[in-house]
Structures are given as structure tokens and as C-alpha cells.
Amino acid sequence: MKEKWFKVFWDYLGITVGTFLMAVSLLMFLEPNTIAPGGVTGLAIVVQKVSGIPMDVTNLAVNIPLFIIGLIVLGKAFGAKTAYGTASLSLFIRILIIVFGNNINATEDILLASIFGGVAVGIGIGIVFRSGATTGGTDLAGAILNKYFPGLSIAKLMMIIDLIIVAAAGIVNKNIETSLYSIISLYILVKVADFIVEGLNYSKAFYIITEYSEEISKEVFVRLARGATALKGKGMYTGEDKDVLLCVVNRAQVTKLKNIVYSIDKQAFIMVTTIHEVLGEGFTPMNKK
Numbered sequence: 001m002k003e004k005w006f007k008v009f010w011d012y013l014g015i016t017v018g019t020f021l022m023a024v025s026l027l028m029f030l031e032p033n034t035i036a037p038g039g040v041t042g043l044a045i046v047v048q049k050v051s052g053i054p055m056d057v058t059n060l061a062v063n064i065p066l067f068i069i070g071l072i073v074l075g076k077a078f079g080a081k082t083a084y085g086t087a088s089l090s091l092f093i094r095i096l097i098i099v100f101g102n103n104i105n106a107t108e109d110i111l112l113a114s115i116f117g118g119v120a121v122g123i124g125i126g127i128v129f130r131s132g133a134t135t136g137g138t139d140l141a142g143a144i145l146n147k148y149f150p151g152l153s154i155a156k157l158m159m160i161i162d163l164i165i166v167a168a169a170g171i172v173n174k175n176i177e178t179s180l181y182s183i184i185s186l187y188i189l190v191k192v193a194d195f196i197v198e199g200l201n202y203s204k205a206f207y208i209i210t211e212y213s214e215e216i217s218k219e220v221f222v223r224l225a226r227g228a229t230a231l232k233g234k235g236m237y238t239g240e241d242k243d244v245l246l247c248v249v250n251r252a253q254v255t256k257l258k259n260i261v262y263s264i265d266k267q268a269f270i271m272v273t274t275i276h277e278v279l280g281e282g283f284t285p286m287n288k289k
Contacts (some may be wrong), residue, residue, distance in 0.1 A: 018127030023092035029117030032105035036169035037186035038162025040137040056093040063136035081133035114181040118188030126196025209269040213243035
């Protein structure tokens, strides 16, 4: 029970830190320069530019109905963390506006604003994602629309919504460059958020087709302390049965494994692919997930 509550505490702390960073980034970089990198926050920037309605008000006004619809259509999968993330983002925006006012622009260089705004918001939303929550927005809207348009994936629906918001930023600012800078910020945001979620703890999976599967697997175990699994394959050109070794190693062991394979079988055929998460003995323990 203590471990469970400790994890809950850290999750909510992560959501709090992430949404605070998002709020600061929106007010310092994106909103003053009308950069709308998709999402409900991007829509809120556009609405504020057109009508003067504060971002926090629009964020809640859009996300609350989305959250209710999500509960009806998708069930209770989004739960308390998403509600907390949505509310805390709006709350932090409101607090910062009260404390610092509407003019806390960090830079008037729109390129710098789009780059640093995208990086900072990406870090914030990445922390929120790692904490098991979202801040509502287009991911929730995409999931809801996917129920009615199953031919379009959630990712494609999110992209369509984000592109509409990005285009709207250029229209309200009467400058196509605003849309282009918003696209730059959106791209950076997505890449940084992915990096925060996935981190640098990726591994490499080797598929090794060889006549010396037993010799290679023994060397891998002795020299790298890694196991290997023999998959049964058949060469369709020769009709011969072959072993395909599957072995997962960390980044530091990639070159060592290649050297082991080619020291035993110079004719071995190797395929290498990147794996962003490995659970099990020798990697991330299951009880940490």
C-alpha cells in the first residue's frame, strides 16, 4: 500500500510540474507571438487573439465537454489524472496571468519563440504523459471521433485537428508565416514529448541467420551475459531449415555482439532494429511498470 501511494504521489507531482511548465511556456513564448502548435491550448491562443477570452477559460470550456463526452463514449479510461491535468493547466495559466499580467513575453523573435516554446511545452507534456495522464485536447477528441470514423486512426484525426488549428493561427494573424512557425513548434513539441516519454533507454534487437546458432548463443551468454532465442526458419530459395537467433542487447553491447557473430560466422545475415522498451530479466523489472 505504501508503494502504491508513493507512486500515486509521484504521478500527481509529475502532472503538476508538467502542467506548470506548459503554462509558463505558453505565456512566455507561444501566446504573445500567436504561435498555436495544435491542441486545445493552440485553439485557446487563437480564440484569445480573436475575442480576448483568456486561454484558461477556453481550455476549460473545451476540455470539460470533451471529458464528459469521453466518459460517455469511451468509458472511465481517462479518469482522475486527466481531469487533474486539465484543471491544473488552466489554474496555472490563471495564476501566472494574475501574478505577472498578460505581457510576459520572453522574446519577440518569432523563430526563437516557436523553437523554445515547442521544446518547453514538449518537456511539460512529456512529463504529464509519463505520469499516466493527458491534458485533454486533441488526443481525447481524436479518440472520440475514432469511434464514429473507425477508418481514420486516432493519430490521423489528431493531425487533422492540429493542422486546422495551425491554419487558423495564420488566418487570425493575417500572416501565413505564423502558421509555418506554428508547424515548426508543433513538430518540435511532438519530438521532445516522445523523447521525454521514451528516453534514451532504448535497446537493440538482433535477428541473426546463421549455421552456427549454438556457438554464437554460447559466446553471447559468456561474454555479454545475454540470452538468445532460436526461432525456426526456412530459406525459401534453398529450401533449407535455418535457425534465426533473436537477441536483445543495450546500446553499449551492439558492436560487441556484431564482433561475436562475425568472429564465428562471417557469412551470417544480421538484421538490427530499435526497441524503445524491454521488460524482463536484465532490463526493466516488471514491478516498476
